[in-house]
Amino acid sequence: MDTVAPTGARARTRRAILDAAVSVLSKNPAASLADIAVAAGVGRTTIHRYFPERTDLLTAIGVYLLERIETATVRARLEEGAADAALERVCQEYFELGDVLQFAFENPQMQEWTDWETETEADKALERLIRRGHAEGTIDPALPPSWVAETMWALLYAAWQHTRTRQEPKHSALNLCLHTLRKTIRTG
Amino acid sequence: MDTVAPTGARARTRRAILDAAVSVLSKNPAASLADIAVAAGVGRTTIHRYFPERTDLLTAIGVYLLERIETATVRARLEEGAADAALERVCQEYFELGDVLQFAFENPQMQEWTDWETETEADKALERLIRRGHAEGTIDPALPPSWVAETMWALLYAAWQHTRTRQEPKHSALNLCLHTLRKTIRTG
């Protein structure tokens, strides 16, 4: 029950709850804890054991998402190769986040639950990358770093949306996304 | 009290409720009717008079939004001039919708409240426009019409977001949006 020394079981159920919460809340932001409990295959009481109040769960989701974005960013190894290629790599990594993407977009209040506003490592790394692209000439210097980043997120959302409404396979949506991003950042 | 013959007052308060609802729900999709009533400067009872149940209000918002998008589309006069120029015009019109934009993005459930799925006149006109652009050569034929449309909406969202987080003035965000859209649809 302590927060310290999380045994295997505790860490596992905690994860299960968080994953289920993201999945359920991304489809219906107003879902109840009972809904989440069912999706997690867990008793509602158990959820309260891990997250005393609803807000505790929400803030935990916040840091969980940030972690996942963080690791995805690291995986893309932004410092290697040409900046535009690295940007495409990270775009692909983010695309794989799926649920997380949808959740973050459709729960703007997230920004209040956690320190979403304060710049994360991922944010900074991304900004560095784009500035490097500006210097290299592989990314249009007319586009501010923050705008490039926001555009990428927006295109990711559009791509995900595209797989949803149209029945299109994920890879073709991702291709459209990358193709569009490429044209967007191109110089000139 | 009848639905027919809406006197000036009735139409006015109805509008006030709808506007307040869009404004409030766009910031907090889980807001209560009491919150909306306060924002509208109206008693909660009055809301129930106009919209007996919550879902009635939500569906009404749905058609209201569709109407506003519809008129914005008409204003852009999509049939006139070059396709890419017309696309920029309609993008500007949509940008002006503000709240509506944010609301539509952050309430995906809207699609269940109303016939959001079924293609509207605006959707069809937009698709015709893009196909025309394909034929003219002013819009990249490699991009399916639905993707171009979704990209435009995504960029609009990004632009609006950009005015929010950064303090940037609206016009410069719109400029970035249009600039990016232009590059996106460019052939090649």
Next chain:
DNA sequence: CTATAATGGAACATAACTGTTCCAGAAAAA
């Protein structure tokens, strides 16, 4: 095997929102 940790479920209290009714007062129309 035994002891501890972890879980699920029932039961309960509480709070919040929804939807309804009723009535008095304000606003508009006649």
Next chain:
DNA sequence: TTTTTCTGGAACAGTTATGTTCCATTATAG
């Protein structure tokens, strides 16, 4: 002014989600 329409607020019942407590059961560790 008189009449009709529209409105706000109070009061209420019903529903739902939340948060808590307790206990029996299962899994895990030692």
